[in-house]
Amino acid sequence: MTTRTATADLALDLRGVAKTYRGKVHALRGIDMHVGKGEIFGLLGPNGAGKSTLVKILMTVISPTACAGHMLGEPVGNKATLSRVGYLPEHHRFPDYLTGGQVLDFFASMANVPRAERRRRAPELLELVGMREWANKKVKGYSKGMRQRIGIAQALMNDPDLVLLDEPTDGVDPVGRRDIRNILVEMKQRGKTVLINSHLLSELEMVCDRVAILVQGVVASQGTIESLTKGQERYEIEADSIGNAVVLPAALPTGESVFVKGSILTVATADAQRVQPLIDSLRGQGAVIRSMKPMRPSLEDLFMQAVTDPSTGATLKPGASR
Amino acid sequence: MNQTFALLLDAYRELNAKRLFWFTLVISGLVVAIFAMLGNNERGLTVLWWTAELPWLSTSIIPAEEFHKLFFVNLGLGMWLTWIAMILALVSTASIFPDFLAGGAIELTLSKPIGRLRLFVTKYVAALLFVGLQVGIFTLASFLVIGFRGGGWIPAIFLAVPIVVLVFSYLFSISVLIGTLWRSTIAALMLTLLAWGLIFIVNTSDLGLLTVRIGMEERSARQAERIENLKKTIAETGARTESDPTPQASGIEPERPKEGGLLAGLKWAMKKTDGASTSEESKLKEQRERLARLEKRLAEMQGTAGKVRWWHGMVFGLKTALPKTGETTALMERYIVDYGKLEQYMAPPEDDEQPDLNADVSADDPRIDDNTVGRKMRGAIQARTEWWIIGTSLAFEAFVLGIAAWVFCRRDF
Numbered sequence: 001m002t003t004r005t006a007t008a009d010l011a012l013d014l015r016g017v018a019k020t021y022r023g024k025v026h027a028l029r030g031i032d033m034h035v036g037k038g039e040i041f042g043l044l045g046p047n048g049a050g051k052s053t054l055v056k057i058l059m060t061v062i063s064p065t066a067c068a069g070h071m072l073g074e075p076v077g078n079k080a081t082l083s084r085v086g087y088l089p090e091h092h093r094f095p096d097y098l099t100g101g102q103v104l105d106f107f108a109s110m111a112n113v114p115r116a117e118r119r120r121r122a123p124e125l126l127e128l129v130g131m132r133e134w135a136n137k138k139v140k141g142y143s144k145g146m147r148q149r150i151g152i153a154q155a156l157m158n159d160p161d162l163v164l165l166d167e168p169t170d171g172v173d174p175v176g177r178r179d180i181r182n183i184l185v186e187m188k189q190r191g192k193t194v195l196i197n198s199h200l201l202s203e204l205e206m207v208c209d210r211v212a213i214l215v216q217g218v219v220a221s222q223g224t225i226e227s228l229t230k231g232q233e234r235y236e237i238e239a240d241s242i243g244n245a246v247v248l249p250a251a252l253p254t255g256e257s258v259f260v261k262g263s264i265l266t267v268a269t270a271d272a273q274r275v276q277p278l279i280d281s282l283r284g285q286g287a288v289i290r291s292m293k294p295m296r297p298s299l300e301d302l303f304m305q306a307v308t309d310p311s312t313g314a315t316l317k318p319g320a321s322r
Numbered sequence: 323m324n325q326t327f328a329l330l331l332d333a334y335r336e337l338n339a340k341r342l343f344w345f346t347l348v349i350s351g352l353v354v355a356i357f358a359m360l361g362n363n364e365r366g367l368t369v370l371w372w373t374a375e376l377p378w379l380s381t382s383i384i385p386a387e388e389f390h391k392l393f394f395v396n397l398g399l400g401m402w403l404t405w406i407a408m409i410l411a412l413v414s415t416a417s418i419f420p421d422f423l424a425g426g427a428i429e430l431t432l433s434k435p436i437g438r439l440r441l442f443v444t445k446y447v448a449a450l451l452f453v454g455l456q457v458g459i460f461t462l463a464s465f466l467v468i469g470f471r472g473g474g475w476i477p478a479i480f481l482a483v484p485i486v487v488l489v490f491s492y493l494f495s496i497s498v499l500i501g502t503l504w505r506s507t508i509a510a511l512m513l514t515l516l517a518w519g520l521i522f523i524v525n526t527s528d529l530g531l532l533t534v535r536i537g538m539e540e541r542s543a544r545q546a547e548r549i550e551n552l553k554k555t556i557a558e559t560g561a562r563t564e565s566d567p568t569p570q571a572s573g574i575e576p577e578r579p580k581e582g583g584l585l586a587g588l589k590w591a592m593k594k595t596d597g598a599s600t601s602e603e604s605k606l607k608e609q610r611e612r613l614a615r616l617e618k619r620l621a622e623m624q625g626t627a628g629k630v631r632w633w634h635g636m637v638f639g640l641k642t643a644l645p646k647t648g649e650t651t652a653l654m655e656r657y658i659v660d661y662g663k664l665e666q667y668m669a670p671p672e673d674d675e676q677p678d679l680n681a682d683v684s685a686d687d688p689r690i691d692d693n694t695v696g697r698k699m700r701g702a703i704q705a706r707t708e709w710w711i712i713g714t715s716l717a718f719e720a721f722v723l724g725i726a727a728w729v730f731c732r733r734d735f
Contacts, residue, residue, distance in 0.1 A: 021734070059433035062734040083435040093426030095332070097339035109328030110434035154430075 011037045011162045011193035012058070014069035014076070019053055019062065027053040028064075029217040035195055035210070037161075040188050042204035043197040044299070045214035046307050046316070051197045052090055054214070055164050059087050072161055083112050086155035090166040090197070092147070096140035100131055100150045103139060108157035118157065125153040128183060130176075144171030152180065162193045169200055181207050205299040213306040215316060220306040229296045233270035236295050237279065238263055240288040247285065253277060263290075270294065325436050326444055333448030336421075337414060346410040346456060353402045354463040361471050362389045390472030394464050394479060395655050403457060403486045404651045409515075411456065411490055412497060415449045416511040419501035428735045438731045446498060446723070450491055457486045478658045485654050488712065492645030493518055495719045499726040518647070525648045528641050529703075531634040536698050537690060538627035544688035545620045552616060556609045563602045619686050645715040653708060 012035035019028040028050045035041040045051050056062040060077055067076050074081040094103045101122060108118045126132040129149035139147065148171055155163055169177045177200075184194050184207050198204055204211065205225065212222035221228055240263060248265070251257050256269040258278065265282075267275050272294070279289060297305075307316050337343045361368040362384060366376035377383070384392070422428060422445060431441065461482045469475045496517045501510040 056429065056735075059429070061429045061432045063732075079435045079437060081435075082433060085433070087430065087433040089426065089429040089433075091426045092430060093424060094430075095336065095421075095427065097335055098332075102335070106328055106332055107430060107434070109324050110431065110436060112324055112435060114324070 008073065009037055010070070011035050011039070012041075012069070012071055012195065014054075014067070016066055016068050017054060017057060017064055017076075018066040019050070019057060020065045026217050028057075030066075031214070031217075031219055033212050033219055033222060035193060037193050038188060038191050039209045040184055040194045040196065040207050042208035042211035042299075043195060043214065044199075044201065044204065044211055044303055044306075049214040050217045051214055052166055055087075055166050055195070055197055056089075058164060059085070059089075061089075083158060084161045086158060086160035086163040088148075088151045088155040088163075088165045088168055090170065092151050094139045094147065094150065096138065099136050099138055100126065100142070100146075100153075101135040103150055104154050104157050107154045111158040113158050121157055121159070122153075125156055128156075129153045130179060145173055145176050148172050149176065149179075152183065156183075156187075160192065162195070163187065164195045164197075166197045167199070168196060169198065169203055177203060201299040201303055211299065211302075213303060215306055221302070225299060225302070226296075228302050232301075233294065233296045235267045235269060235272065235275050235292060237265040237267070237275070237282075237292045238290040239265065239282055240290060246282065246287050249278070249281070266295075270296075325434070325440075329441070329444045330448050330451065333418070333445070333452060336418065337452050340414055342410060342414045343452075343456075346407060346414065347459065349410075350402070350407065350456065350460040351463070353398065354460060354467060357390075357393060357398060357464060358467045358471060360393065362386060387468070387472040387474035387476075390468040390474070391476065391479075391658055394468060395658060398460070398464050399482055399486070399651060399654050403460065403482065404489065404647075407456065407460070408486075408490060408493070411453045412493060412514055413511060415453070415494060416497050416501065416514070417507040418445065418449050419498050420505045420507045420510060423502065423505045423730075423735070425735070432735060439727060442727050442730045446494075449494060450487055453490045453494075454483055454487045457483050476658060479654075481657055482654055485650060488715075489645075489647050489650050492647060492650075492715050492719050495722040495726070499722050499729075502726040502729050521644050521647055524637060524641050524644055525646070527637045528634070531630060531637055532702060533695065533699055535627065535630045535634050536702065537695050538623060538630055540690045540695055540698070541688055542620060542623045542627055544690060545616060545623060548688055549613065549616050549620060552609065552613050556606065556613060559602070559606050559609060563606060615686055642710075642714050643718065645718045646711050647715075649703070649706065649711045650715060652703075653711065656704065 012033065014031055014033045017028055017031040017033075018026075020026050031050070031054060043051050043054070053062060057064045057067065058071055058076060060079065060082065064076070069076045071078075072081050072084055098106065104122045104125065105118055108121070109115075113121070122135075123132065126135050129152055131146060131149050131153065134142065134146060139150070142150065148168065152165070152168060155165065169180055172180065181203065184196070187194055188209075196204060196208070208225070210222065210224050211228070213220045248260060249258060252267065252269070252274055254269075254274050256267055256274060259266045259268075265278070267278065269275065272292075275292065279292065282289060304315075308314070309316055359370050362379050362381055363373060363386075364381050365373050367374040367379045379389070381389075422431070432438065461480055464482075465476070465479055468479065493514055497510045497514040500513045501507070504510075
């Protein structure tokens with residue numbers, strides 16, 4: 001009963017998703033991952049980690065070697081479920097002979113959206129992605145960013161419960177990226193689930209509730225950014241006149257280590273109270289405190305940790321394993 | 323229904339965007355215009371208001387309606403629709419599947435709630451529908467031309483639409499298979515044209531070998547007849563020699579000596595009697611030698627005919643497995659051209675004496691009448707049923723499309 005309730009709250013509940021291509025290339029080696037309804041979920045990983053393969057399996061573009069998962073409560077691979085899913089593939093290519101408006105209409109028709117609904121939603125979405133004036137122009141005249149905007153609009157034409165976006169900000173300028181972020185936030189507010197596959201970690205960090213990092217076909221880590229960085233928080237203190245004149249302790253009285261690099265002192269704690277004795281000591285020795293701020297590892301730091309071999313410290317080779 | 327309509331609309335937009343689609347339509351219009359300009363009257367061929375004095379094309383030889391029908395079958399269907407428009411249609415549609423399956427395009431379509439097989443079949447049928455549209459427009463225009471210019475309204479010519487679409491579908495299935503396997507427009511087009519060339523070669527070989535086979539069989543039959551006749555003659559000669567060994571039998575007498583007395587006279591009388599007998603026997607001997615020669619030739623002919631039959635059987639077997647583009651198109655001729663009527667017009671007058679081709683009995687090989695061979699040839703081709711022509715071709719198409727659909731449904735994109 002607990003499992004059923006848990007599954008009902010999940011937009012994606014994947015267990016043991018594996019894909020081995022011919023030539024024994026193991027693109028995915030048993031992915032266990034869950035995405036809650038109403039979440040913005042980031043899928044990260046180096047090139048060849050299997051992110052696009054996983055998304056394509058969900059969209060029935062690739063058949064899995066093994067998969068025991070559910071998407072929107074239905075088994076993965078169920079075609080009917082796809083009418084409730086929006087998808088923007090990486091490096092998508094719309095037919096050159098269609099206009100932006102026709103692209104929306106065609107793919108919405110393919111998703112079984114009734115004609116009246118298509119007519120109502122197309123202008124709204126074109127407006128949302130800032131492409132209304134380009135609706136009647138052929139796609140072949142669009143820039144990469146414009147194609148990406150139209151792509152996002154088409155992914156939303158069927159008012160999906162789940163949207164899978166593969167590199168949605170690829171080729172989009174900073175203004176466009178902000179617009180896309182706003183769209184994602186608005187979707188979340190409307191209770192939709194979004195799964196984004198992107199290399200732009202700073203973008204993801206701004207919007208994602210949870211992330212999963214894929215490395216060589218397996219999930220290296222997943223969870224909220226807070227949970228993934230738990231235990232790695234620190235305080236950074238910037239102070240002038242830290243030199244030979246100032247005597248610094250190697251650790252706080254409570255045991256946390258203190259590192260110095262130039263004018264920056266880093267204390268491995270998330271508790272501001274514990275840093276106070278160090279500040280008192282610095283001030284007592286005449287140092288000027290310029291700033292003190294809590295820090296935690298960025299998504300990039302997490303990513304780099306995930307793709308680094310802990311035993312050798314070397315970055316893992318990109319690509320799937322054989 | 324939403325999805326099917328969307329795919330059909332998309333196919334229309336895709337073809338509409340290709341200039342070749344409109345180019346083909348314009349050229350079709352020109353062909354029909356030429357078709358409308360030509361006609362015939364009691365003096366010969368007419369081009370608009372001018373008449374060319376060509377009596378063999380006059381209405382007394384070919385009635386106006388038959389003239390336009392033949393023109394439609396031979397030029398409109400046999401030349402334009404079967405060859406030129408077919409090549410243009412193959413060029414126009416060769417990119418449909420490679421473009422559809424291109425990376426970045428196919429993912430979006432496959433991610434929609436539509437089964438792969440349905441997607442594949444709808445895409446295939448959509449291409450056929452637009453070829454049907456082109457042929458339909460051409461046929462409608464031709465129907466009007468035959469009606470107004472030839473004075474005959476022949477709805478049967480609309481059979482050209484399914485027939486041409488059918489022929490196109492045989493070839494398009496090859497294009498689809500190659501396009502699905504390699505996702506290359508050039509490969510799809512080139513290999514389809516190559517396959518079409520091979521089909522053409524097999525078809526030509528079939529017709530060539532069939533002609534040779536019928537000719538050989540006809541020759542063998544004639545030879546057998548000649549042998550029978552010769553045997554009768556030999557029997558008659560033999561009987562005559564036995565029953566009437568008189569000098570008169572030969573009709574050739576040795577010359578009587580003018581000198582030499584009684585002895586010479588006796589010798590002449592004996593020689594005269596012996597000569598008559600020798601002449602009849604040599605004739606019989608000559609006929610028997612001739613019979614042996616003819617029988618030897620017949621055996622050779624039958625041997626060659628057997629070899630031709632074997633080769634024809636092989637080619638025919640191969641042809642059975644392949645699509646029959648030429649014969650499918652030729653069905654149209656069966657349906658709308660009345661050869662009985664045409665032969666009636668073109669037949670020589672009844673009182674004309676036909677030369678006996680085998681009057682020259684000295685030749686070892688008999689001569690055969692080309693018209694007889696032609697008639698038998700037409701009979702043999704017409705004996706091939708529609709079921710055989712269309713059924714085996716569709717079986718080929720289904721097999722090729724089945725492989726393409728299987729690859730499409732199983733492939734990871």
